[in-house]
Amino acid sequence: MRYLPHTPEDVSAMLERVGLPSVEALFEALPDACRRETPMDLPAPLTEWDLIIRMESLAASMAAGSGNRVFMGAGSYSHYIPALIPQLLGRSEFTTAYTPYQPEVSQGTLQAIFEYQTLTARLLGMEVANASMYDGASALAEGLLMAIRLGKGRKKVALSQAIHPHYREVVQTYFAPTEFEVLTLPVDPATGRTDFSGLEGMDDLAALAVQSPNFFGCIEDLQSAVSLSHGAKALLVAAFTEPLAFGLLPSPGSQGADIVCGEGQSLGIPQSFGGPGLGMFACRMAHVRNMPGRVVGQTKDMNGERGFVLTLSTREQHIRREKATSNICSNQGLCATASAMYMATLGGTGIRKLAALNRDKAAYLKKALEGLGFTPLFTSPVFNEFTLKAAQGFGRIREKLMEKGMVAGLGLEGLYPEMPEMKEAFLFCATETASREDMDALVEAIRGELL
Amino acid sequence: MKDIQDIQTPDNLRYTDAHEWLAADTSPSRMGITDYAQDQLGDVVFVELPEPGSHLEKGAVCATVESVKAVSEVYMPVSGTVSEVNRSLEDTPELVNRSPYGEGWILEITPDDPASLTALMDSPAYREMLKGL
16 A cells, blocks of 8 residues: 655646645635634754754654663553564555454455454453554543443443543543442552452442552452452453563453453564554453444355454444444554564464563562662552652652663652552562663662662 | 345234334343344344343343344344343354344343334335335
8 A cells, every 4th residue: 555645737637627726726625714814833844864863863762762770650551573574564465553444355454453453362361353443542532431221221331540540531521521420449558459349339430540560559359359350240451551461460351351452562563652552442242232343253254265354344433433333443453463463473482481571570679679768658569669768858869760761660759649549659560671680770770779 | 135025024023113023922022133134134143131130221222243244233123121041052152044034033022011022013014215225
């Protein structure tokens, strides 16, 4: 698929055909109030080399470059991307952001998406996955809307407070114009897990949503969450920000989750400037007709050969209009393809080994920081992130380290103003990209400032 | 697609302008979609059924029928309580195509007002409507 700009000849040929003198005349029907009167206030065009210098200086102004040591995750994780992924992904057959509009012509694209769905369903322990959504936050909101559809008249959804605060904000945005109520379940201040006691006696509940590992890094008791929500005749929506954790932890599906949705950035997608991400979405086969988004299916053609089709499209917006399962009629094609390549490259064994390495790196950093007097805020087991109560004044030290190219965790006070225990609490992360030398250097730098 | 003269419209049934049928001579009343509706939809692949016991007003959506081409709503022809649903459609939705007035029935309604059925079209009136489409 190629994207070529119109030449002046193309434009005048088209104008001649529709019988208009200019492009301006084409827009005359638009009301003045909708038109911009002044030209766009954009900087002058740059040469390619000037542009690269400009972009490099922008990149250098952030702690994102390779010269920095980032010990922060919180929904976006530093993972090594095998060189074969950008190489393969750069092939022109794959380089499109979208599912094609004449899908069955593009068998290769459909096969890539089908394999993405298969690998996603396996990783999450679910029966069916869609072709992907925009990101983890919108996938969660869509998962809750799906539970509302299946809830036949139930009007409430309950969200754990330990779900990523940005995800909960996106859910609020989706739900604000609806008649449905979003409730928040607090965090147990001792364990760092969701306190489900508020669910008792609650009626009218369509879904309970829990993230595991949760925003504080704590591994939730999904099995209990499942039996509690099923007891209330509600669906359990399992959210995640770090799918690599399922290399070690039992998958949400194997623990009984009904809908599983989250962010797939960890699987071969660069952190970039916070996006684009990958919304992974899976559910039980019994609920597939209420699942949002596109689905690729495998079938046989008239000669009995294997082929791929977009299936269950009748649920979608282009056919079902306002009664569609979602406004989303597309998917995150390129990122989904990257993550399929990543999952296939590592395989089950590789994902398990990599997950163990993440757990061990985080345990190393946690122990070293505890040696400096930091204390764990919560008792629950963790994966590659953990929350520590820092020594007083650490916030200032963190600022200083930032200038030295070290990002020492994320302060949680601002994200959880409603929780007094989050004062001086910091969320740290260590993945396979954190070398022992980097972690030792961080610990030494903090020790030097504490003295 | 069938010609209008080939569309079956049994005389003992009542019809709506949304192409549902309702049995007027039994209580509770069985309902489904007409031969015309199944023919227009094409191969039915899924039928979503309501919970038995739900009370629904006339015109409310009581089921959805999904074919390879489209998803259509089925509306309550009269106000009443859904007393039974055809569970065999969950595994064999194609019964709607094969036997729209028989094994392909969708649900049974206990009408709030039995007289409300008489306001629906009879077979000749429904055929007249089909000719105008």
